[in-house]
Amino acid sequence: MSRGPDLFGSYSPGGSLLHRAPLWGKGAGIVVVTVAVVLAPAWPVPAVLAAVLLAAGTAAGVGAREWWRGLAPALPVLLLLTVYHVLTAGPGQAADVVGTIAVFLVLTRVLMHTTPLAELLDGVVRLCAPVRLVGADPERIGLAISLMLRSIPFVVGAVGELRDAVRARGLRPNPVLLVTPAVISTVAYAQRTGQALAARGFD
Amino acid sequence: MTNAERHRSVTAEDLANIAVFAALTAALSVLPGIPLGAAGVPLTLQTLAVFLTGLVLGGTRGLLAVGLYVLVGLIGVPVFAGFRGGLGVLAGPSAGYVLAFPFAAAAAGYVAQWLIPARRANDGGATNARYERTGTYTLRLLLATLAGFVVIRIGGILGLVLNARLPFQDAFLADLVFWPGDLVKCVLAAVIAVGVHKAFPRIAGTR
Numbered sequence: 001m002s003r004g005p006d007l008f009g010s011y012s013p014g015g016s017l018l019h020r021a022p023l024w025g026k027g028a029g030i031v032v033v034t035v036a037v038v039l040a041p042a043w044p045v046p047a048v049l050a051a052v053l054l055a056a057g058t059a060a061g062v063g064a065r066e067w068w069r070g071l072a073p074a075l076p077v078l079l080l081l082t083v084y085h086v087l088t089a090g091p092g093q094a095a096d097v098v099g100t101i102a103v104f105l106v107l108t109r110v111l112m113h114t115t116p117l118a119e120l121l122d123g124v125v126r127l128c129a130p131v132r133l134v135g136a137d138p139e140r141i142g143l144a145i146s147l148m149l150r151s152i153p154f155v156v157g158a159v160g161e162l163r164d165a166v167r168a169r170g171l172r173p174n175p176v177l178l179v180t181p182a183v184i185s186t187v188a189y190a191q192r193t194g195q196a197l198a199a200r201g202f203d
Numbered sequence: 204m205t206n207a208e209r210h211r212s213v214t215a216e217d218l219a220n221i222a223v224f225a226a227l228t229a230a231l232s233v234l235p236g237i238p239l240g241a242a243g244v245p246l247t248l249q250t251l252a253v254f255l256t257g258l259v260l261g262g263t264r265g266l267l268a269v270g271l272y273v274l275v276g277l278i279g280v281p282v283f284a285g286f287r288g289g290l291g292v293l294a295g296p297s298a299g300y301v302l303a304f305p306f307a308a309a310a311a312g313y314v315a316q317w318l319i320p321a322r323r324a325n326d327g328g329a330t331n332a333r334y335e336r337t338g339t340y341t342l343r344l345l346l347a348t349l350a351g352f353v354v355i356r357i358g359g360i361l362g363l364v365l366n367a368r369l370p371f372q373d374a375f376l377a378d379l380v381f382w383p384g385d386l387v388k389c390v391l392a393a394v395i396a397v398g399v400h401k402a403f404p405r406i407a408g409t410r
Contacts, residue, residue, distance in 0.1 A: 108289030147222035
């Protein structure tokens with residue numbers, strides 16, 4: 001059965017400036033864009049930023065199809081918001097609201113295209129270093145993330161199998177019948193995983 | 204609680220439960236919705252997974268599990284409904300909902316623990332049996348999911364006000380669209396959680 005879009009991001013290797021930029025540089029860029037958009041007095045700022053990011057992303061090799069895949073799911077809501085704000089406050093505010101959302105959609109696309117997901121996850125674990133102050137271990141966050149990603153195919157498979165079984169018996173897909181066994185096998189899987197961790201000396 | 208358990212606030216078993224329930228939330232969010240009722244409106248199971256995680260893992264672990272799910276989604280793994288993911292979600296109109304999810308799981312979990320106390324008490328499950336006999340077990344879990352429901356409403360409306368810049372009244376009306384579906388999922392989560400608690404009496408309320 002289809003697992004849908006890949007869980008491992010839309011990174012595609014390349015040699016552009018953005019591909020070679022260090023992660024902290026991209027992080028700083030995101031902070032700058034965020035501050036600029038938040039402090040922006042009116043719509044030209046997000047509009048210009050979105051245009052600049054679109055150009056940068058295209059230069060780094062984001063194709064038309066990938067832009068579309070990233071932006072299309074948001075279009076209905078953006079359209080609705082445009083109509084609402086044009087009617088209630090005028091086109092200026094509509095452009096501001098929709099432009100702000102668009103900036104971050106474009107930014108996400110550019111980041112995901114030029115950075116391998118594994119690198120992003122490592123970066124987040126490093127960002128989590130301050131949790132040491134409250135006695136937690138950032139390495140555990142990293143472990144939890146990879147355990148979670150590893151478990152998704154199992155859970156998707158468990159639900160998918162039950163869905164097929166229900167369909168094969170000609171029953172209506174009843175969410176309770178479908179999800180209860182899936183959750184129970186998920187809990188059993190979690191216990192096995194916990195025991196495996198304990199067996200490897202993880203307290 | 205033994206000394207070994209007290210050593211860490213999050214044990215290996217907790218960590219596995221947190222990670223696997225984050226995965227469950229991701230799976231139920233991205234799987235196509237289940238057609239429900241005569242109209243066959245597909246219902247994504249994202250909020251169902253959030254409530255369920257709280258009811259099964261309890262408040263603290265529920266908060267951590269759904270928090271992990273949100274963190275991974277914001278990093279860019281497409282685990283949000285409709286295979287969305289990435290920092291851009293934070294700027295979108297649904298940001299309030301996404302950020303409210305961990306707290307909704309926590310609210311459902313803590314209220315469930317409060318309404319169904321000492322499930323692992325030394326009475327051999329007699330307390331649970333009494334609740335089940337009187338039929339209030341499901342009702343108590345349902346009340347707990349309603350606490351999560353309220354948290355999602357608050358977060359979602361705040362997000363609509365801040366990100367979509369709707370006035371409060373319009374944000375409330377926009378949010379109202381999600382009430383019927385989410386209320387159905389509250390009931391489903393409670394019914395499913397009863398089944399899970401029966402299958403795994405030990406996991407229910409170990410915190």
